[in-house]
Amino acid sequence: MQTITFIGNGNMGLSIAQGLKGKYNIEVVGRDMEKLDAFEKQLGIKIEKYLLDHFDITDKTLLLCVKPGNVEEVGKQLKGKAKVMFSVLAGVTLEKLKKHIKTKATVRAMPNLAATIGASITTLTGDHRFQKEAKVLFNAVGDTLWLESEKEIDIATALAGSGPAYLALIAEALVDGAVKQGLKREDAMTTMKGLFNGFGSLIQEIHPALLKDNVMSPGGTTAAGYGALEEGNVRAACMDAIEEAYKKAKELGD
Numbered sequence: 001m002q003t004i005t006f007i008g009n010g011n012m013g014l015s016i017a018q019g020l021k022g023k024y025n026i027e028v029v030g031r032d033m034e035k036l037d038a039f040e041k042q043l044g045i046k047i048e049k050y051l052l053d054h055f056d057i058t059d060k061t062l063l064l065c066v067k068p069g070n071v072e073e074v075g076k077q078l079k080g081k082a083k084v085m086f087s088v089l090a091g092v093t094l095e096k097l098k099k100h101i102k103t104k105a106t107v108r109a110m111p112n113l114a115a116t117i118g119a120s121i122t123t124l125t126g127d128h129r130f131q132k133e134a135k136v137l138f139n140a141v142g143d144t145l146w147l148e149s150e151k152e153i154d155i156a157t158a159l160a161g162s163g164p165a166y167l168a169l170i171a172e173a174l175v176d177g178a179v180k181q182g183l184k185r186e187d188a189m190t191t192m193k194g195l196f197n198g199f200g201s202l203i204q205e206i207h208p209a210l211l212k213d214n215v216m217s218p219g220g221t222t223a224a225g226y227g228a229l230e231e232g233n234v235r236a237a238c239m240d241a242i243e244e245a246y247k248k249a250k251e252l253g254d
Contacts, residue, residue, distance in 0.1 A: 001024055001025050002025065003024065003026075004020060004025070004026055004027075004062075004137070005027050005028075005057065005060045005061065005062050006026065006062075006063050007052075007078075008030065008064065008065040008066035009028050009029075009030040009035055009036055009039040009065075012088055012111065012115070013039075013063070013088075014042055014043065015111070015113070015120075015141070016063065016065070016115055016138075016140075016141055018043065018116060019141030019142075020141070021045050022045075024137075024140075026043070027047060027048035028040075028047055028049055028050070030049075030051070033051065036049040037049070055078055055079070056079050056080045057078050057079070057081070057101075057102075058080030058081060059080075059081075059083045060080075061083055061084055062082045062103065063087075064085055064086065064088065064101070065088050068091060068252045071089065071092055071097065072100045074100075075100030075101040078102075081103060081104060082103040083103070083104055083105070084103060084105040084106070085106050086108075086109050086130075086134060087107070088109050088110065089252075090157050090249055090252055091154060091250060092253050093150055093253040094108060094126055105130050106126050107126035107127055107130050107134045108124065108153055109122055109138055110123045110153055110156060110157045110160065111138060111161075112161050112162075112164055114142060114164065118141055119142050120141045120142030120143070121142055121143050121160045122138040122141065122145070123145050123146075123147055123152075123153050123156040124138065124145065124146045124147065125148065125150060134146075154253075155242070155246050157245070157246075158241075158244075158245030162245045166238070167196075171192050174188075174192055175189055212226070
């Protein structure tokens with residue numbers, strides 16, 4: 001099996017490793033051996049573990065999953081030149097990655113939290129020579145989409161990368177609304193989970209506008225609730241959330 005070298009041992013790295021185990025040999029590089037041991041325990045398989053200081057990346061396939069602000073510091077502690085580096089760092093440009101970490105090719109990837117359960121949508125861009133390999137790698141944790149520019153992946157980061165947090169806020173608010181009207185919280189949670197489970201399947205087949213129209217009958221309950229959402233500027237707030245997250249992604253790349 002091919003070996004993937006994780007540089008960094010955080011939550012996103014662990015989520016991706018969960019999807020890759022059994023399909024790739026996994027080795028992980030980090031600053032603290034105790035944390036590397038914890039990573040291995042959570043992953044549930046035996047892996048090779050190395051400390052970051054002067055780790056040789058020559059001809060390796062890297063998966064960079066450190067904090068965006070640590071790229072320069074991490075790069076100084078690596079030696080050699082990698083075969084290819086796949087980076088999951090939000091907003092960090094290809095130019096900045098190549099400046100600090102020596103590699104023959106670089107691909108940016110933006111998975112989301114659903115990688116933990118193999119249901120991520122991962123957007124990709126970078127060196128076209130590794131487009132196929134990138135898709136095979138990240139298909140292990142869900143679906144993939146190759147984009148043609150870094151601007152597009154920063155926008156996609158704002159949508160799919162940050163999206164689970166937006167949907168979690170909506171889910172929590174809907175449950176609170178049901179509880180406010182008198183439904184037991186446990187029952188409200190069960191109902192919300194069923195709602196999201198079914199909606200996830202429906203949205204794969206039906207355009208959002210058509211789905212809304214199919215649910216909303218004249219003068220009915222959905223129309224009343226939908227009107228309240230529009231009065232609360234929920235649509236505008238969602239669009240603003242994408243804009244602000246996109247701006248932040250660009251800032252991280254500076």
